[in-house]
Amino acid sequence: MRQLLYASNTSRDVSDAVLDDILLSSRKNNVKAGVTGLLLYIDGGFMQVLEGEAAAVTETFDRISRDRRHWNTTVLLDRDAPRAFGEWSMGFTRLARETDPGAFALTEDAINGRLKPGAPAEIVTLLRTFHRINSPQAV
Numbered sequence: 086m087r088q089l090l091y092a093s094n095t096s097r098d099v100s101d102a103v104l105d106d107i108l109l110s111s112r113k114n115n116v117k118a119g120v121t122g123l124l125l126y127i128d129g130g131f132m133q134v135l136e137g138e139a140a141a142v143t144e145t146f147d148r149i150s151r152d153r154r155h156w157n158t159t160v161l162l163d164r165d166a167p168r169a170f171g172e173w174s175m176g177f178t179r180l181a182r183e184t185d186p187g188a189f190a191l192t193e194d195a196i197n198g199r200l201k202p203g204a205p206a207e208i209v210t211l212l213r214t215f216h217r218i219n220s221p222q223a224v
Contacts, residue, residue, distance in 0.1 A: 087139040088169070088205065089146055090132070090162035095155040097129035103154060120145050121170045123212075131155055134208060136168045162207060169204035 104126060111124060120137040133149075135142050150158050 086136060086165065086167055087142045088162065088164055088166040088208075089135045089142050089160065090208070090211070091135075091146070091149075091158055091160050092130060092132045093149075093155040093158040094130055095126075099126075099129070099154070107154065114145065114148070118145055121168055123170055132211075134170065136166075136170060166205050167203065169208045 108124065115121065115135075118137065118141040120135055120141050122134040122136050125132045135145055137145075146160075149155075
């Protein structure tokens, strides 16, 4: 299994409709490719973890890199690692508000309870840090 983490920028005023389209497309494409992961959006930026067979992750990341809805795509982690997000086609949270009751809510309970046991420490630390910095209590 390959695990790739990247960050990218998008417009600060990206519409809910565009975010919904990105999420719907991601879930559909990822199920077909056998890719799981997590997509976070906050205030003009995306952070995403992609997991799966190496060729599927490469193809998915290449498609994302060509998407004009975001730019400055930067790989933060790329390695062989077990899945941390189980069978999720794409866990997602929009930190401004909850929009999809089936989506990944970025809470301490979600981080502790929805990641697979033995998830790589870097991913767990990244999510906890992201949550701590962006949670309503931090504002």
